[in-house]
Amino acid sequence: xxxxxxxxxxxxxxxxxxxxxxxxxxxxxxxxxxxxxxxxxxxxxxxxxxxxxxxxxxxxxxxxxxxxxxxxxxxxxxxxxxxxxxxxxxxxxxxxxxxxxxxxxxxxxxxxxxxxxxxxxxxxxxxxxxxxxxxxxxxxxxxxxxxxxxxxxxxxxxxxxxxxxxxxxxxxxxxxxxxxxxxxxxxxxxxxxxxxxxxxxxxxxxxxxxxxxxxxxxxxxxxxxxxxxxxxxxxxxxxxxxxxxxxxxxxxxxxxxxxxxxxxxxxxxxxxxxxxxxxxxxxxxxxxxxxxxxxxxxxxxxxxxxxxxxxxxxxxxxxxxxxxxxxxxxxxxxxxxxxxxxxxxxxxxxxxxxxxxxxxxxxxxxxxxxxxxxxxxxxxxxxxxxxxxxxxxxxxxxxxxxxxxxxxxxxxxxxx
Numbered sequence: 001x002x003x004x005x006x007x008x009x010x011x012x013x014x015x016x017x018x019x020x021x022x023x024x025x026x027x028x029x030x031x032x033x034x035x036x037x038x039x040x041x042x043x044x045x046x047x048x049x050x051x052x053x054x055x056x057x058x059x060x061x062x063x064x065x066x067x068x069x070x071x072x073x074x075x076x077x078x079x080x081x082x083x084x085x086x087x088x089x090x091x092x093x094x095x096x097x098x099x100x101x102x103x104x105x106x107x108x109x110x111x112x113x114x115x116x117x118x119x120x121x122x123x124x125x126x127x128x129x130x131x132x133x134x135x136x137x138x139x140x141x142x143x144x145x146x147x148x149x150x151x152x153x154x155x156x157x158x159x160x161x162x163x164x165x166x167x168x169x170x171x172x173x174x175x176x177x178x179x180x181x182x183x184x185x186x187x188x189x190x191x192x193x194x195x196x197x198x199x200x201x202x203x204x205x206x207x208x209x210x211x212x213x214x215x216x217x218x219x220x221x222x223x224x225x226x227x228x229x230x231x232x233x234x235x236x237x238x239x240x241x242x243x244x245x246x247x248x249x250x251x252x253x254x255x256x257x258x259x260x261x262x263x264x265x266x267x268x269x270x271x272x273x274x275x276x277x278x279x280x281x282x283x284x285x286x287x288x289x290x291x292x293x294x295x296x297x298x299x300x301x302x303x304x305x306x307x308x309x310x311x312x313x314x315x316x317x318x319x320x321x322x323x324x325x326x327x328x329x330x331x332x333x334x335x336x337x338x339x340x341x342x343x344x345x346x347x348x349x350x351x352x353x354x355x356x357x358x359x360x361x362x363x364x365x366x367x368x369x370x371x372x373x374x375x376x377x378x379x380x381x382x383x384x385x386x387x388x389x390x391x392x393x394x395x396x397x398x399x400x401x402x403x404x405x406x407x408x409x410x411x412x413x414x415x416x
Contacts, residue, residue, distance in 0.1 A: 116179030157348030189340030189362030199346025
């Protein structure tokens with residue numbers, strides 16, 4: 001039974017709004033500092049230090065992850081028998097050149113916050129500062145954990161480091177936002193179920209005796225076998241699983257041979273495997289090698305096929321999405337809520353959702369009326385910084401509403 005206490009009480013909503021405005025200018029400067037000093041995956045040392053210092057100055061006790069980058073920080077105490085509510089951000093920048101001409105342009109050649117992680121980090125920091133003040137005023141009756149995760153942009157992602165360090169211990173539910181340059185500032189994109197895709201790397205290697213192209217019948221025509229595998233496997237995969245799972249294989253590299261008149265002894269192909277269904281994704285590690293063997297069996301070559309795990313799909317829990325929706329209505333108004341499309345991009349936030357319930361929302365960062373067509377992972381990517389205060393208010397309200405949802409236990413999706 002869904003007996004959540006919503007919407008947010010007017011008095012608390014007004015205080016959240018007041019505190020968010022109080023920190024607005026500071027947070028914009030904080031984000032610009034991060035943007036000017038980006039650090040790639042597993043090198044987020046400066047970013048970690050400035051976060052630790054700011055949280056400590058607010059009277060909190062942040063804990064660095066054992067790997068040296070990333071941290072978590074607790075606010076308040078959960079009631080007996082209940083866990084904390086976690087708010088997650090990611091710290092790392094991309095190895096992409098910053099092509100903008102702004103005062104906060106990256107000072108590090110070839111590295112840029114082109115995915116909005118500086119914004120995510122600033123928003124979770126701001127939410128933490130507001131929640132800390134609410135706790136001091138006796139308006140926070142639950143425990144919240146801020147997660148500042150390193151290395152989202154690489155495989156294996158930093159979410160696994162957070163989990164290994166106990167970052168989810170005592171946590172019942174987790175929430176996050178991600179910048180969306182297709183949505184105007186003030187809009188929040190929500191979707192129940194699969195939001196992003198699983199993303200794995202597939203590597204296939206064929207071997208044979210080699211030989212002369214004049215006598216393919218006396219050897220194994222490895223190039224023909226490889227071409228057959230590359231062309232047939234994507235379609236074969238789509239016929240072996242439920243088409244609603246969205247399982248797709250796209251090759252990015254194919255190589256074999258060095259001479260026009262010699263059949264090579266080996267060849268290989270690499271590609272990405274994406275899937276919107278967690279259970280189908282889990283089965284792909286066995287399905288891909290089996291299909292590879294079946295496809296090349298007539299050609300007399302040997303095959304080694306491997307699926308290198310990347311990330312599962314982000315599967316938003318329905319109750320958690322409803323909580324974000326209520327938070328958005330309470331702080332931004334019902335008109336702020338917008339549907340959002342599924343993405344075939346990977347996001348290691350998914351690992352948290354294999355352990356506990358939660359959801360990720362898309363946060364509008366496009367200036368209303370803007371003609372700019374920024375996209376993620378581009379050197380020109382930037383945001384309307386009014387989105388920071390919007391994100392702070394949204395996550396604070398989400399944490400408050402999740403803490404008072406009145407359920408005896410969190411709803412945990414069956415993922416794997």
